[in-house]
Amino acid sequence: MWGEDYWHTYSPTLGWDTLFSCLVYAAAHDLEIHQLDAVVAYLNSNLTEEIYLQPLDGVPTSPNTVWHLKKALYGLKQAGLEWYHTLWSHIQLIHYAQSRYDPCLYAHDSENFTVIYVDDLLLFAPKKQLGCTKLELAGRYKMHNLGEAHWFLMSENCGMRCNAL
Numbered sequence: 001m002w003g004e005d006y007w008h009t010y011s012p013t014l015g016w017d018t019l020f021s022c023l024v025y026a027a028a029h030d031l032e033i034h035q036l037d038a039v040v041a042y043l044n045s046n047l048t049e050e051i052y053l054q055p056l057d058g059v060p061t062s063p064n065t066v067w068h069l070k071k072a073l074y075g076l077k078q079a080g081l082e083w084y085h086t087l088w089s090h091i092q093l094i095h096y097a098q099s100r101y102d103p104c105l106y107a108h109d110s111e112n113f114t115v116i117y118v119d120d121l122l123l124f125a126p127k128k129q130l131g132c133t134k135l136e137l138a139g140r141y142k143m144h145n146l147g148e149a150h151w152f153l154m155s156e157n158c159g160m161r162c163n164a165l
Contacts, residue, residue: 011080012103014117022105022115026124031111034123034130035146036138038087041119044141045072045082080118087116087141094136108133122149 026033038044051069055061072079088098096106096114107113112125112133121143125133134145 011084011118014104014115015102018099018102018105019115019122022113022122022124029111030126031124032127032130033149034125034134035149036121036123036134037144037146038083038119038121039142039144041083041087041141042072042074042076042079045079045086046070047072047078047082048085049078051076051078083119090140091137094139 023033025031047069052066053069054066069076072082091106091114092098094108096108099105099107102115104116105113106116112129114124114133114137115122121137123130123133123137134143137143138145
């Protein structure tokens with residue numbers, strides 16, 4: 001029904017202060033910073049509410065046909081929130097704790113944490129733990145391994161280390 005639960009569309013996004021704090025912490029503790037990108041993120045999300053869609057004009061269907069959506073689609077107002085809940089569930093299962101300060105910051109321990117901006121993940125971990133961390137986070141959903149993070153949210157990561165200064 002139009003308007004019912006339609007306003008539940010807000011999805012948390014990463015705060016700049018959290019991102020900058022994580023980058024400084026990583027530099028100070030000589031952590032690697034790598035990036036993952038979730039492939040077709042929204043299509044991995046089951047909908048928590050019933051949504052029906054009328055086929056577009058020109059799509060061959062019988063008259064009065066409606067489609068019952070089972071997965072979130074790009075362009076659907078609720079899609080971002082559904083993906084956030086889907087990814088949140090996975091991250092909780094692999095024993096990451098969500099920050100009380102920023103809902104897009106998850107820590108496994110003091111040297112292994114991740115931040116999320118919609119379908120982009122920045123992983124912070126020591127070099128020896130990075131492979132395992134990537135496997136855990138990409139274990140349920142297909143992710144592109146983008147390697148060492150050079151650009152994130154239109155900001156360049158120069159890879160500075162405190163011990164190199």
